[in-house]
Amino acid sequence: EAALARWRTLASDPGARYDRELHIDAGAVRPSVTWGTHPGTAIALDAAVPAPRDALDQRALDYMQARAGQPLRGSKVDVVFVGSCTNGRLSDLREVAGLLRGRHIAHGVRMLVVPGSESVRRAAEAEGLDRVFTAAGAQWRLPGCSMCIAMNGDMAAPGELVVTTSNRNFEGRQGQGVRSVLASPATAAASALAGAIADPRDWLAASTEQAA
Numbered sequence: 581e582a583a584l585a586r587w588r589t590l591a592s593d594p595g596a597r598y599d600r601e602l603h604i605d606a607g608a609v610r611p612s613v614t615w616g617t618h619p620g621t622a623i624a625l626d627a628a629v630p631a632p633r634d635a636l637d638q639r640a641l642d643y644m645q646a647r648a649g650q651p652l653r654g655s656k657v658d659v660v661f662v663g664s665c666t667n668g669r670l671s672d673l674r675e676v677a678g679l680l681r682g683r684h685i686a687h688g689v690r691m692l693v694v695p696g697s698e699s700v701r702r703a704a705e706a707e708g709l710d711r712v713f714t715a716a717g718a719q720w721r722l723p724g725c726s727m728c729i730a731m732n733g734d735m736a737a738p739g740e741l742v743v744t745t746s747n748r749n750f751e752g753r754q755g756q757g758v759r760s761v762l763a764s765p766a767t768a769a770a771s772a773l774a775g776a777i778a779d780p781r782d783w784l785a786a787s788t789e790q791a792a
């Protein structure tokens with residue numbers, strides 16, 4: 581509360597003018613994934629991968645085995661990684677559990693769920709989220725970097741495609757030759773269930789129908 585009170589003193593002056601203003605309709609933002617090898621290559625998962633603008637883009641396309649003009653939605657997924665220091669909050673884990681509850685991840689998909697801290701781990705286990713993950717076929721891990729940086733053997737095999745909620749998708753970040761696709765926890769969970777990059781809104785809609 582003390583920090584919040586101080587931040588509120590940093591408001592812009594009344595009538596302040598800006599070089600540039602951006603207005604974003606958050607309701608129109610579609611679930612997004614990365615097609616390339618840095619976080620700036622995000623596109624809506626049902627949008628076409630853009631044509632390469634330069635040699636670096638072409639290298640990224642080649643590394644990711646992505647095709648310009650085709651969406652990533654539907655691409656086969658080998659591994660799904662949720663959590664670490666990024667997107668490993670309790671709210672993220674609840675979101676993932678909400679999608680996995682009563683379901684099982686696709687055959688052949690390996691899924692790791694890593695809480696963002698020890699306190700998150702304890703809180704998640706107190707709610708039974710760990711049991712939701714393991715019942716769905718995912719691994720419930722201790723807090724740590726894990727597959728965010730291919731730590732302690734948590735890595736994928738060359739050529740495998742990892743949908744990851746961590747924050748970097750550089751070449752080799754999750755293992756030599758591994759293709760990392762950054763995504764939200766909900767998109768990661770939906771992709772684990774589908775065995776391919778999937779739109780979480782489809783699975784959320786199915787969950788709502790089940791509940792009704």
Ligand code: SF4
Pocket residue numbers: 664665666724725726728729746747
């Ligand atoms: S390696 Fe990944 S999980 Fe570990 S501190 Fe860096 S960004 Fe966070």
